[in-house]
Amino acid sequence: MATLDTPTPAAAPVPATLNPLNRRPRDAGRSAVAKALGYSAMIVAAAAILLPFAWMVISSLKTNNQVFTVPVTWIPDPIVWQNYLDIWARSDMTTWIKNTLILSVTVTVLQVVTGSFAAYGFSKMRFKGRDALFVLYIGTIAVPWQSYMIPQFIMLSNVGLSNTLWAIIALQTFSAFGVFLMKQYFESIPEELSEAARIDGLSEYGIWRRIIMPLSVPAIASLTLLMFVNTWNDYLGPLIYLRSPDLWTIQLGLKSFIGQYNAEHALIMTGSVLSVLPVAIIFLLGQRYFVEGIASTGVKG
Amino acid sequence: MATIAADERSPGAVGPGPDGPRTGRNRAGRKLKLRNTLIGWSFILPNFIGFAVLTLIPVFALFYVSFTNWNVFGAAQWTGLDNYTRLFGDASFQKALFNTFYYSVFHIPLTLAASLGLALLLNRKLRGVAFFRTVAFFPYITSVVAIAVVWNMLFSPEFGPINQFLRAIGIDNPPGWTTSATWAMPAVILVSVWREMGYYMLLLLAGLQTVPAQLYEAARMDGANAWQRFWNVTLPGLRPTMFFVTVMLTIQSFKIFDLILVMTNGGPGQSTLVLSQYIYQKGFVENQFGYASAVSVALFAICLVVTIIQFIANKRRES
Amino acid sequence: MKRKTPVLIGMTAALALTLTACSGDDGGSDTPPAAEGPVTLTLAGWSLSSTPEFQTLADAFNEENPDVTVEVQEYAAGDDYDTQMTADLAAGTAPDVYVLKNLKNFFTYQSGGQLLDVSEVTGALDPSTGGLDAYEADGASYAVPYRQDSWVLYYNQDMFDEAGVDQPDGSWTWDDYEQAANDLTDGLEGDARGTYQHSWQSTVQGFALAQSGGALDTADYGYLEPFYDRVLDLQDSGAQVDFGTITTNSLTYQAEFGTQKAAMLPMGSWYVATLIAQQASGEADEFAWGLAPIPQVDSSTTGTDATPVTFGDPTGLGINAGIDEEKIQAAQDFLAFAAGEGGANALAEIGITPALLGDDVVDTYFGLEGMPTDDLTRFAFSTHETLPENPVGASTAIVQNILGDLHSAVMSESTSVADAISEAEARAANEAGIS
Structure with missing residues (x-):
């Protein structure tokens, strides 16, 4: 060092x-x-x-x-x-928020860790088949989920994961998006830094943990925010996988609460306001990591 | 290892140095290469296993299904290329394809410009910048149902504020926006740019942090004006992020679904019908999952081709 | 990693199995043994807190059959119900008995082998039950209707009086309706209008299909033309708010009729319960209203001595083909109950239109507080020939999509009626393979 x-x-x-x-x-x-x-x-x-x-x-x-x-x-x-009181009194808002928080936090943490780990492999290591594998990752982003969600659901049901929060965690954690995002960011970190660390005898895992990750705070922050928002606002995933009301997420719960025949638009909007606020707060807290100079500290001008 | 690395070090080398056995000892080189591959895979595997099981296998299943007449229930019968030949005679598919291109051709550059502008504007230490960043991100976190409702209201041909404004400035015959087959797509594009610019701004903001401040100062010293600094310092420094943003933006544009579903539901007529919606319609509404899968594969192929072109262009610019 | 490998193999194998193997009919013995002792059936429902019909049926059945408990499982509302049900049926995790929301999806489930033959149950039901024969396929019956909503004309008596227009008397044709809508618009103060037809395609096409002997599975949709011409006329004259305003301002029929912005409303009978509830809660204004038979094409089916023709899909119950054999008897009993007298009375008490409309049931229904009790309302509610909105067939879902596009193209005046019809006919021939 x-x-x-x-x-x-x-x-x-x-x-x-x-x-x-x-x-x-x-x-x-x-x-x-x-x-x-x-x-x-x-x-x-x-x-x-x-x-x-x-x-x-x-x-x-x-x-x-x-x-x-x-x-x-x-x-x-x-x-x-009354709409706010109605939603709090007549719905299971606390359960929904609890479930959504569990999902959002778990998915975000796992995605950031495994995604950035894989991204290091893709950007800083050189081995055979690397680029082809990477294109495969990105390629799957291009396949609309609606078209393979049924095969996926059948598969997860057969191993008993449907109607559990695990299904959503499994589904969201390993998306190619995080790998791609982190890889692109890692590539803009000057190679000299890793080289210097290698000379100092740091292993690749050590470089990932002690050099690259600390320098990637803005990318981690944006991945965290985006994953959190996506998991929080995901509707189709929970819709397909979660049935029992005590597993519902906030989007699923609100939609169900609002019901079908009665177009309760005032309630829809109340629910939307309530579901946006926590995310807005998280964003307000997270955006301060986009500060100039974090990543460029290591580079001599 | 450390000493070899030191010998091998050359500017711009990617990867952990020793991937060419310059010492002349091939055995050691091969060993290193193997070691390198193993380390590389050890990084990728934790994510890749989950990815392979949960995404790759179902995607392969989708490819298989696209050659069958699967209807979700029961067995799938192999129908060979039938689904694919059907695509060529399907005017609705072609309409959806055309609309998807129409949407993407405008959505991609406009969103890119808007989000880059926002990112540059909000990448500074200003009082209240946290607030403005949050505001810019708000459209993305607001429920898409609410977005559709509000924008439709703003676009309302007779009573909507937009057309009232247009009439006030002397346009007698303002467009019908989402109620007109001609103007529905421009309206959707406008709203989608508004909705997504904050999302890509976030990614670009992260990328801007990698541009060394020292380079700006050096450029300033050389007498470069703001535009030159942007062109010669910011853009090159932002290249990896820009590549990511363009690829994601392209794929997401081709896959546009939920906003159109709630805003126009593909209408009026088929004027805003896009591929993802067509896939959903064929699959979940009409239960032709085999055919829907073939459309998905077509969409996938288009995205892949565009992405590979972007990849090659990026590689070329890199070297 | 070691732990994950077997899982990976297991998942691949499981997926391969489900994609190649046929689910549902894996043989089985001829006469299913009935279960001894208490049985628990699962039943799919949606929005349980605001849609009490499932729990009502379950409780009423359990009262008569203490051995059988019906457990209602919550599914999503709207189209999402079918998305979830499709996934669950495909994966074999669906409940024993499930609801067929409309006839469009009945075909999917039936042809996919996801419904048990219930001809025995159907055969024992009252033949006057509405929508009974809608669930027939290949000479067998695959579900029973428990609920049959039909489209009627709601009208605001106070607004008719205010405008000095004669209230409907059951003899109306569509021409009379159009005349009244225009007269009402002229006679009413402010921006109240004569009528409100919601933006759904069924508000035009449902009537056209039922009343002009048209069909979905022949690519000839010329029968839609007079119906569209009339609606466009109403829109042009201002007697009906225009389509663009409905869709862009997300107008709801409950607010348009409930807050007296329109004097008439063609709508399904489900709205009765909503209107009563909204008037009681103050969400809708207090005004005198009634039901009239939906206007007819010509006078051959008008008048209270004739049977007016209208449309509406029945809501049915079917048995999951993957049900445990021991439970089949109990499930059949439940279906017979829900579609029979017992179920009908229980449903009428909570303001739902049962498929079986005997005099008792109608009495129960009209005993609801806030329900108008005039003769015409009773006639309109109980007497009609209700044809399906989605006649069962392989091409129904496809054609309804095509006609949905036609509807938005015509109503937004992007395309002329004639052009839109010929385009729809061409698409039907191409996409659904019909001519």
Whole structure:
């Protein structure tokens, strides 16, 4: 490790002329205006992007027959909190959230670990058949799941996995997506770092764990977030595999609660709001790992 | 091993150094190669076993089924190439194929541009950047049912805000959007770009972290303007991620399903019918799983060809 | 790794077996022995908390047959029910008795060998049971109907009075209906309209198929034309909200009729229970309403001394072909009960239209609180010739898909009626192999 030089970005000497603090005043004034403009543009864009979500929240506070009207009513009158109470009181929300959390966390952890492990094999090791195998991985992404889910279901049923959470974990954990994502990221990590570690006598497993993984925090963060969201919002998987109500996930439970003949749109929207919020919080926490400089620490400019 | 590696080290070498026996001792080289392969497989196996059992086997089953008349229940009868020859005479399949291409040709570049723009915009230490990043990601986590409902309302030909706005700026005959066979696909493309840009932004944000800040500074010192810095520093540094994003975006575009299902259900008429939906229709609605599997294989083949082209292009750019 | 290898082999073998072996009919003895002692049957249902019919049938049956317990298993609602059921039947994990939501999927299950022959049960049922012969195939019967909804005309009496339009008297043809819809729209204040036909293809095609002697399995859909012309006229004159607005604003028929935005509504009889419940909860306005027979093509089937023709698929119960032989007798008993008098009364009490509509059952139904009791409503509810929406056949599902595309193309005015029909005919010939 001794030869591994990892200066922090702050320690890197910055030529005085490039330091933003030393810019001439005219630049500073212009950049303040630009900043203000940038912010207002971003706020407008944010409002536009959030519009459907706002409509979801508004609709969840209406009575059912008020949800769809011509023209659209943006202010519910009266405000109905009943939908939220209904869902909490009459449904098994806590069970659904518990199941969904178990699934999301397990799948995400397993996917990140096995996916990045395999990705290291694909990107940093060279052996026969590697590229063909990798194309096989990606190729399966291109096959729509709906078309092979029945054979898969028959298979998992025969080994007794249907109607268990294991089925969903098994299904989601080994997707090619994570392998692909991590492999591409690993390839942008300079080979010199691994080489230096090898000279220091680190094994390949050691390099994966102590060099590559710590440098891949942004990729791990994005894989974690995407896997979490996908598992959280997955509907078709749980629909096919889970039957007993105490195994239901939040998407399955909400859909079932909303029922069939009665188009309870206000409740649908209440459920959607409730199912989005936890994910939004996770995202808010996770996005701070996208900070410039983590991966480039090891590279000398 | 460490000393050999040190001797072998050359800039740009991929893999753990010693894959060519330059020392002239072939036996040792072969041994190393074998060792290398074993280590490589040991990394891949934990994931590959699960992948092979849970995905590969069912996918092989799908290929088999595509040569049969399987209807889910009971035995499958081998029908040879019947399903495939049927594809050539099936106007609905061709319509779905055309629509899938139509969708992809616009969806891919637009989403790429939008997500790259967002990623560049939000890749800085700004006050409130966490909030804006979350906002950009919101469409992706919002339930697709809610998205379809809201956008359909915005697109409503007579009372929708979009057309009201268009009339206000003097367009007398605004498009019918999702209620018009001509405009339904553009409407779907628009919504899907809006929905997915945050998703790919996330991937690109991660990729942007690999571009060394020092390179920007060097470029600045050389007097490069923002555009030149983007073209000469950002894009090359982002190449592995861009490759990933383009491949995924391409495959996902060809497989577009849920958004169309809830937004237009393929209509009006067949104007937004896409391949995945056609597969679902043939399989689960009409119980022709054999034929549905053949359509899946066709979709798979198209994706594979496009992906391989992207692979080769990427390799060429790499070297 | 060591542990995983046998699993891998096992899975491959299992998959190979299921794909090549035929499930369901693996021979078996001739006379199934009836089980001794208590039996537990499993029954598939959906949205159990809001759809009480399955538990109601199970409880009522258990009361008469204490030895047999019917355990209801929850499945997803809507089309997802059939997705789950298909998967479970394919993997052999489906319940003993399952519901056939509509006739479109009955064919799939029957031709796939997933239903037991229940001709004995059917033979012993009241021949007047609605939809009884819909489940016949190759001279045998494969399910029994327990529920038969039919399409009727709901109308808002208060709005008719307000507009000064004569209320329906059972003699209406579609021309009378169109006239009334226009008159109502003119006579009503505000933006209330004469009628509301929901965006489903059945609101046009169901009537056309039932009343004009058309068929799905001959590629000749010209019989749809007058029905589409009428709906397009209503849409143009503003007597009916246009299709684009319905789909883009996700309008619901419950809100359109329940909050008095439309004075008439052709809809299935299942809406009766919903409307009563929504009026009681305040979700729908308070107003006087009634049922009238659905309008007819010509006067030969109108009037309260004739039998109006309408449509609706029965909902049936079938026995899983993979059921334990010991349970077959109990399952057959359950089917006989559900489709018979006992089941019908239990269903009528919770506002569901049973397939067997005897006078007792109709009395029970009209005893519900909030139900209009005028003669025309009673006539409309109990007297009709109900033809299936999805006549059983190999090409039904395919043709319904094609006609669904025709519906959205015509209703959005993307394609003219004549063009859309000839396109559908060409597709039916090509995709379903019919001419």
